[in-house]
Amino acid sequence: MKMKTATPVDSSPPAKADLGPALSITRRGALLASTALFLAAPAAQAEILSGGSGLPWRPFAGDPPEEVKPGPWLFFTPQEAAAVEALVDRLIPADSETPGGKDCGCAVFIDRQLAGPYGNASGLYMSGPFLSPTPEQRTVEPGLQHGYTPAEVYRHSLAALDSHCRATYGGLSFAKLPDSTKDSVVSGLETGSLALENTDTAVFFALLLQNTREGFFADPIYGGNRDMAAWKMIGFPGAHYDYRDWVERHNERYPHPPVSIGGP
Amino acid sequence: MATKLPPVDVVTVGLGWTGSMVAESMTAAGLRVVSIERGPWRDTATDFPPSYSPDELRYAVRLDLFVRTAQAPITVRNNAHQTALPVRQWGAFLLPNGVGGAGVHWNAETWRFSSTDFVLKTHLTQRYGKNFLPEDMTLQDWGVTYDELEPHYDQFEYLCGTSGTAGNLRGEIQPFGNPFEGPRSRPYPTPAQKQPYGPVLWAEAAKELGYQPFPQPSGNLSQAYTNPDGVTIGPCTYCGFCERFGCGNYSKASPQTTILPSLMRRSNFEARTECEVTRINLDSKGSRATGVTYVDSQGREWEQPAEMVFLCAFQLFNVQLLLLSGIGQPYDPRAGKGVIGRNYSYQTTSFVHGFFDDKIFNTFIGSGAIGMCIDDYNADNFDHGPYGFVGGGYIGMVQTGARPIEVTPVPPGTPQWGSAWKEAVKDNYLSTIIPACHGSCYSYRDCYLDLDPTYKDRFGRPVLRMTFDFHKNELQMSQFLTDKLATIVHQMGAREVVKLPRTGPFSISLYQTTHTCGGAIMGTDPTTSALNRYLQSWDVHNLFVMGATAFPQNAGYNPTGTVAALTYWSLEAIHRQYLKSPGPLVHA
Numbered sequence: 006m007k008m009k010t011a012t013p014v015d016s017s018p019p020a021k022a023d024l025g026p027a028l029s030i031t032r033r034g035a036l037l038a039s040t041a042l043f044l045a046a047p048a049a050q051a052e053i054l055s056g057g058s059g060l061p062w063r064p065f066a067g068d069p070p071e072e073v074k075p076g077p078w079l080f081f082t083p084q085e086a087a088a089v090e091a092l093v094d095r096l097i098p099a100d101s102e103t104p105g106g107k108d109c110g111c112a113v114f115i116d117r118q119l120a121g122p123y124g125n126a127s128g129l130y131m132s133g134p135f136l137s138p139t140p141e142q143r144t145v146e147p148g149l150q151h152g153y154t155p156a157e158v159y160r161h162s163l164a165a166l167d168s169h170c171r172a173t174y175g176g177l178s179f180a181k182l183p184d185s186t187k188d189s190v191v192s193g194l195e196t197g198s199l200a201l202e203n204t205d206t207a208v209f210f211a212l213l214l215q216n217t218r219e220g221f222f223a224d225p226i227y228g229g230n231r232d233m234a235a236w237k238m239i240g241f242p243g244a245h246y247d248y249r250d251w252v253e254r255h256n257e258r259y260p261h262p263p264v265s266i267g268g269p
Numbered sequence: 270m271a272t273k274l275p276p277v278d279v280v281t282v283g284l285g286w287t288g289s290m291v292a293e294s295m296t297a298a299g300l301r302v303v304s305i306e307r308g309p310w311r312d313t314a315t316d317f318p319p320s321y322s323p324d325e326l327r328y329a330v331r332l333d334l335f336v337r338t339a340q341a342p343i344t345v346r347n348n349a350h351q352t353a354l355p356v357r358q359w360g361a362f363l364l365p366n367g368v369g370g371a372g373v374h375w376n377a378e379t380w381r382f383s384s385t386d387f388v389l390k391t392h393l394t395q396r397y398g399k400n401f402l403p404e405d406m407t408l409q410d411w412g413v414t415y416d417e418l419e420p421h422y423d424q425f426e427y428l429c430g431t432s433g434t435a436g437n438l439r440g441e442i443q444p445f446g447n448p449f450e451g452p453r454s455r456p457y458p459t460p461a462q463k464q465p466y467g468p469v470l471w472a473e474a475a476k477e478l479g480y481q482p483f484p485q486p487s488g489n490l491s492q493a494y495t496n497p498d499g500v501t502i503g504p505c506t507y508c509g510f511c512e513r514f515g516c517g518n519y520s521k522a523s524p525q526t527t528i529l530p531s532l533m534r535r536s537n538f539e540a541r542t543e544c545e546v547t548r549i550n551l552d553s554k555g556s557r558a559t560g561v562t563y564v565d566s567q568g569r570e571w572e573q574p575a576e577m578v579f580l581c582a583f584q585l586f587n588v589q590l591l592l593l594s595g596i597g598q599p600y601d602p603r604a605g606k607g608v609i610g611r612n613y614s615y616q617t618t619s620f621v622h623g624f625f626d627d628k629i630f631n632t633f634i635g636s637g638a639i640g641m642c643i644d645d646y647n648a649d650n651f652d653h654g655p656y657g658f659v660g661g662g663y664i665g666m667v668q669t670g671a672r673p674i675e676v677t678p679v680p681p682g683t684p685q686w687g688s689a690w691k692e693a694v695k696d697n698y699l700s701t702i703i704p705a706c707h708g709s710c711y712s713y714r715d716c717y718l719d720l721d722p723t724y725k726d727r728f729g730r731p732v733l734r735m736t737f738d739f740h741k742n743e744l745q746m747s748q749f750l751t752d753k754l755a756t757i758v759h760q761m762g763a764r765e766v767v768k769l770p771r772t773g774p775f776s777i778s779l780y781q782t783t784h785t786c787g788g789a790i791m792g793t794d795p796t797t798s799a800l801n802r803y804l805q806s807w808d809v810h811n812l813f814v815m816g817a818t819a820f821p822q823n824a825g826y827n828p829t830g831t832v833a834a835l836t837y838w839s840l841e842a843i844h845r846q847y848l849k850s851p852g853p854l855v856h857a
Contacts, residue, residue: 051544051566052540052542053540054539054541054542055536055538056534056537056538057534057536059534060312060529061310062314069320070321070327096686096687098687100691102692103691126357128337129337129338130338130342130355131339132724136352136354138354139347139351140776141347141777142345142354143776143777144358144360144777146358150357188687214685214686217686218674219674222673222674223325224325227326235673239695239698240698241633241698245323245508246322246506246518247506248506248508248509248631249506251507251631253463256628256629257631258629259631266321266323266324
């Protein structure tokens with residue numbers, strides 16, 4: 006890559022912003038005062054960009070994503086992980102098209118998401134009061150309007166699911182149930198016919214389904230869509246980024262395999 | 270206690286599209302300009318290079334480029350009987366942040382409003398009679414005409430290199446363009462983009478039904494282009510990662526690709542990023558802005574004195590700042606008095622799913638603005654008499670790129686999970702089209718913005734509250750447009766056509782464009798508008814408010830072209846008159 010001659014941003018760089026204590030969202034508490042919490046860039050600091058020398062440039066200033074690495078669970082306990090692997094395997098079963106959700110990495114995806122800023126509702130407005138929403142005031146991630154981060158929804162709901170299964174199915178956890186029983190449980194969560202103690206199953210199911218699909222179809226660098234199996238199934242070329250030669254080839258199948266941000 | 274800085278000539282609150290245009294124009298005149306931007310500096314190489322820009326999860330789903338709701342909360346309710354609740358995560362509208370603002374991640378659909386849109390109240394009353402309009406609809410004329418704005422639309426299109434096919438050249442209707450558009454003085458600077466299969470087939474069907482399809486005007490360019498300031502924009506690659514994404518190819522018109530390279534060469538310009546303006550300061554009489562107060566990312570407060578203040582933040586935040594600064598009389602919906610927050614409007618979109626058995630549409634190919642459209646049912650381009658509603662919208666097969674987390678259409682009745690779901694997703698992904706209707710949204714007495722009584726932002730200040738719902742007029746219009754669209758899709762030979770008209774009430778979680786408008790509208794009467802026809806505050810003559818804040822009601826087109834034209838129109842008056850003799854440009 007050709008490097009441009011560097012132009013410093015400013016001769017007197019501002020002091021690095023104090024990012025404050027590690028973010029901890031309190032569901033019903035006030036927002037922390039630290040303003041740096043809410044800023045988009047990782048090294049958020051007030052910048053003065055003076056005109057006169059052209060566009061500012063710094064080496065290594067980009068913000069590429071961090072690729073998920075295989076390894077131990079970062080968020081789930083072993084029991085939670087077993088349940089989530091079993092759940093994603095029912096939502097996305099193994100068949101002739103793709104491996105199941107588990108082997109596609111959907112549970113790993115969800116684990117890494119919940120362990121990070123998404124799980125913590127980082128950057129989201131989570132000040133109270135948390136009042137009962139009209140259907141139109143429900144949020145995209147449905148737990149948020151009730152004051153629950155995605156991580157809290159999973160932790161709480163998986164525990165309630167586990168209690169329910171053990172009580173109902175002779176001590177068996179969800180993962181140990183036969184597939185047809187698992188499907189009944191999942192349907193029950195979906196329709197609301199299955200009540201879990203102290204749990205909004207509609208919120209849990211909506212979140213789980215959304216995250217499972219995200220894991221299935223997101224770029225593989227996030228831990229799911231292993232080997233781009235989902236993209237291959239539907240014919241989505243991924244991060245190809247250039248279709249100038251194809252836009253006017255009408256009614257023709259695009260033949261090339263998909264590419265990921267992490268490589269082919 | 271704010272530290273007072275040395276004065277400058279101009280402060281712009283925000284460095285998005287309008288902030289960049291204002292800063293460029295005023296620095297070109299030799300004035301010292303400071304732009305104070307809440308978000309970060311952004312540029313292509315560091316923030317959206319091709320190596321990691323095509324990341325649907327990060328940008329389209331986790332909304333990485335948008336402002337965090339913790340930093341800029343909004344509360345929403347449908348009507349005054351409800352309690353407004355915070356939008357915890359963006360859904361219906363996605364609010365921008367950072368240098369370039371929404372110009373970084375818009376779709377670059379670059380429309381002009383229709384001639385009648387600017388004199389809407391007069392025109393509709395004349396044609397249909399006063400009683401045809403709903404009693405609580407608060408339509409207003411803009412105080413400016415299409416003909417007055419035409420050179421400024423042209424200026425924006427030539428800044429961007431907009432790709433399109435002219436439909437009306439100086440009064441002469443041209444083939445293959447939009448026959449309903451207002452006259453333009455010259456052709457588009459670059460030809461229309463190429464079209465994929467879906468839009469081409471759709472346009473054929475539309476023609477068979479007697480409509481007049483044309484390519485949507487696009488700020489994602491069909492070919493490389495160098496603008497009058499010497500900035501070069503690249504050709505679009507139809508990558509399908511347009512809306513919500515920055516463009517890694519330098520081929521989407523944005524402040525980054527059209528203005529900032531030349532602006533940043535001027536030593537009389539300075540950008541301060543990660544700094545949030547908290548107040549526009551006024552003199553003791555309240556009739557003159559003395560500058561702004563802002564907070565930097567370390568929480569330090571600064572006062573920046575200036576001779577002129579331009580409010581160039583996103584529309585909703587402009588209104589919030591006016592309210593928090595005590596500028597203009599806040600709107601009281603019960604009394605029907607006041608102007609700040611009045612006439613808030615939005616957009617009425619709807620869709621049709623067309624499922625086919627025998628077509629490969631390759632919907633992953635896209636640019637934010639390619640597509641074939643018809644304007645036959647927009648504005649007052651047709652006789653509304655038999656239908657009982659006013660307004661309309663363009664209808665188009667717009668193909669922005671079907672990314673799979675967001676877009677996996679399946680026929681109704683398909684289960685949401687399991688093997689049947691997988692099969693339906695696979696069978697339909699490449700062979701389904703989702704054309705749209707982009708309908709107008711007029712203003713009503715009970716749709717407005719004000720300050721929330723309960724929820725506070727990170728500075729302890731009241732959050733902006735939105736009270737909005739769709740009215741019968743807009744819902745009827747949406748049904749009408751969607752029905753028309755469905756007939757076109759049937760004509761294409763779809764196996765199954767599913768109509769998805771807009772229905773009420775307005776939901777905060779369903780994405781429906783970020784075309785929030787109004788709240789500090791322009792007009793000719795200070796009792797019903799906040800700004801005069803040059804976007805100058807009636808109350809504070811050295812304050813100008815840019816953006817869709819000025820729209821008295823929203824039309825059936827994407828707003829950015831008109832936002833830009835109004836900005837250039839205002840700047841022309843400022844250079845011609847205001848700078849020579851500061852004061853009110855219009856005497857009411």
